[in-house]
Amino acid sequence: MSARADALDGVRAISPFLLGVVPFGLVYGVTAVDRGLPPTVAAAMSAVVFAGAAQLAAVELLARGAPAAVVVATILVVNLRYPMYAASIAPHFRAFSSRWRAFLAYLMTDQAYAVALVDYQEHDRSPSRRKWYFVGAAATLWVAWQLSTITGVLVGAQVPPGLSLEFAIPLTFLTLLVPNVKGAPSAVAAVVGGVGTVVGTNLPYDVSLVVAALLGVVAATALEVTRNDPNDAPAGDGS
Amino acid sequence: MTAGDATLWLVVLAGGLGTFALKASFVVVVGRVDEIPPGLERALEFVPAAVLAALVVPAVVVVEPTATVLPAVAYSPKLPAAALAALVAWKTENVPATITVGMLALWTLEAL
Numbered sequence: 001m002s003a004r005a006d007a008l009d010g011v012r013a014i015s016p017f018l019l020g021v022v023p024f025g026l027v028y029g030v031t032a033v034d035r036g037l038p039p040t041v042a043a044a045m046s047a048v049v050f051a052g053a054a055q056l057a058a059v060e061l062l063a064r065g066a067p068a069a070v071v072v073a074t075i076l077v078v079n080l081r082y083p084m085y086a087a088s089i090a091p092h093f094r095a096f097s098s099r100w101r102a103f104l105a106y107l108m109t110d111q112a113y114a115v116a117l118v119d120y121q122e123h124d125r126s127p128s129r130r131k132w133y134f135v136g137a138a139a140t141l142w143v144a145w146q147l148s149t150i151t152g153v154l155v156g157a158q159v160p161p162g163l164s165l166e167f168a169i170p171l172t173f174l175t176l177l178v179p180n181v182k183g184a185p186s187a188v189a190a191v192v193g194g195v196g197t198v199v200g201t202n203l204p205y206d207v208s209l210v211v212a213a214l215l216g217v218v219a220a221t222a223l224e225v226t227r228n229d230p231n232d233a234p235a236g237d238g239s
Numbered sequence: 240m241t242a243g244d245a246t247l248w249l250v251v252l253a254g255g256l257g258t259f260a261l262k263a264s265f266v267v268v269v270g271r272v273d274e275i276p277p278g279l280e281r282a283l284e285f286v287p288a289a290v291l292a293a294l295v296v297p298a299v300v301v302v303e304p305t306a307t308v309l310p311a312v313a314y315s316p317k318l319p320a321a322a323l324a325a326l327v328a329w330k331t332e333n334v335p336a337t338i339t340v341g342m343l344a345l346w347t348l349e350a351l
Contacts (some may be wrong), residue, residue, distance in 0.1 A: 020334030038298055041247045048255035060255060068246050068253075075254040078290050079261050084283040088263035093266055105263035146240060158250040164345055170298035171324050171341040175290035191284040194292030200311035201302050209293045216289030221282045 010136025010178035013119065017111040020172065021141060021149045027168045029152015031056065035063035039153045046149040050106070050142065053176075054078040056169055057209065059075050064221045066206035077210045084115040104131070105152045107138035109145075110176065149177075167232055185227070189220035275285070315347035 025046075032042035037059055045055050054075040061071045085108060093101050115136045119125070125133070148203030158164060181190050203211065294302070299321040301313040324341030331337070 023335070023338060028269070038244065038247065041244070041251060044248075045254070046249050046253045050255075050281070051258050051260050053294060054254065056256065058250065062242055062247065065242070068242065068250050071250050072253045072257060074281070075258045076261065078284065079258045080286045080290070082258070082261040083264045084280065084286070086262060087280065090265045098267060101266050103287055104265055105266045106259055108262045108266075119316045122341075163325075164342075164349070166343055167310055167320070167342060168338050170317070170321060171296045172334060173291045173294045173298075174321060174325055174341070175328040175332065175334045177288065178293060179332055180287040180291065180324060186285055186288040188340045191291040192294035193289030193322075194273070194296030197293040197297050198300065198312060199309065201297070201304050202308060209290075209297075211288045213286070213293045217285045220285035220289070224281060224285075 006129045006132035007136030010133040010138070011140045012113070012116045013133075014111060014140050014170075016136040017115070017141065018144050020175070021052075021111065021144050022170060023146025024172045025145050025171070026152040026155075027109055027165060028052060028056055028059070029149040029154070030156040031152075031166055032149075032171065033060045033156030039060060039156075042153050043146075043150050046146055049146065050165075051075070051077065051079050051082075051109075052088055052145070053173060058065050061206055064206060070205045070210070073210050076215050077142035082108060082109075087109075089113060089117060089120075092116075092130055096131060100131065104134055104138070107142055109138065109141055112141055116231070142216065167179070185220040185224040188223055189216040192216035193221045197202075317345060320344035320348060 015135050028046070029042060032045075032055075033039055040150065041061075045058070046079065049055055049058075057074050057078050058071050061074055066074075089108075093104060112134065115120030115137050116130075119133055120130060127230070181187050193213045193216030196215055200212055299317040301314060301315045303311040303313070305311050320341050323344045324337050327333075327340045328337040
């Protein structure tokens with residue numbers, strides 16, 4: 001198949017996800033401006049950081065006057081899921097040049113990863129097909145994210161207050177969270193991360209998200225290790 | 240918003256470079272590292288659950304910093320609205336459906 005046809009397949013595969021991405025981008029843009037972020041910075045963050053959850057967490061912290069180092073640390077902790085994606089998709093990118101790999105990595109998102117991995121695992125594709133499929137899917141999402149956040153930034157001031165539109169943000173995270181809670185260890189990670197962030201609100205420098213999320217990961221890993229003790233029953237039996 | 244423009248741009252730049260490093264990590268070095276260390280992989284598996292919950296929970300209750308050790312936490316109608324939305328998310332895994340149900344639930348609870 002031609003590169004164009006491969007890319008179009010990727011575009012088609014990612015399209016349903018745009019229904020979730022576009023409202024998310026609009027809410028980010030509206031919220032960023034509403035919380036006092038200059039419009040150019042809000043839009044630039046979409047292009048430079050290009051990671052929605054991290055961008056929203058950063059806007060929240062900047063609005064509260066958190067130190068720059070804590071905001072950056074929070075962005076990094078929220079994005080700690082990316083090395084996991086990178087590791088699992090890396091074998092499929094092996095045939096590409098470093099420059100291509102770096103470009104594809106920049107375009108990586110939760111949705112592009114999910115769509116591409118399914119395609120790669122279900123079919124034995126040529127490297128060229130894999131590359132253009134990923135570009136088609138990931139670049140489509142990139143364009144949708146930039147356009148929706150810019151639209152949000154531009155209309156931000158005109159959105160009537162009192163609609164509680166900011167509530168769409170935790171709702172979006174909720175839809176990503178639910179499928180990630182499968183089994184006791186991930187439930188522990190969620191409870192420690194979620195409750196811990198609230199309990200730690202009074203910690204200095206707004207570090208509660210970073211601390212609570214890392215504690216949640218540590219607690220879940222500890223539980224998993226205990227459960228996988230060779231003297232115990234195999235994991236995954238639900239007991 | 241108390242940060243100056245220079246600080247904001249610094250945050251965008253550092254956050255962007257750091258995010259790219261995380262995204263590129265195993266993709267770019269794959270020539271040398273074939274597999275992520277199993278211990279690290281196991282820990283990273285729990286990152287989405289911990290981080291996403293850390294983003295959701297503070298946004299569905301009223302949290303006020305205090306001078307004591309623990310903050311003041313109060314009820315918000317966002318809590319039951321989010322619980323209902325979580326049920327929809329669990330059943331459908333559909334983002335627009337979850338947002339729609341959650342927003343409608345919140346508006347209804349606020350209007351009561």
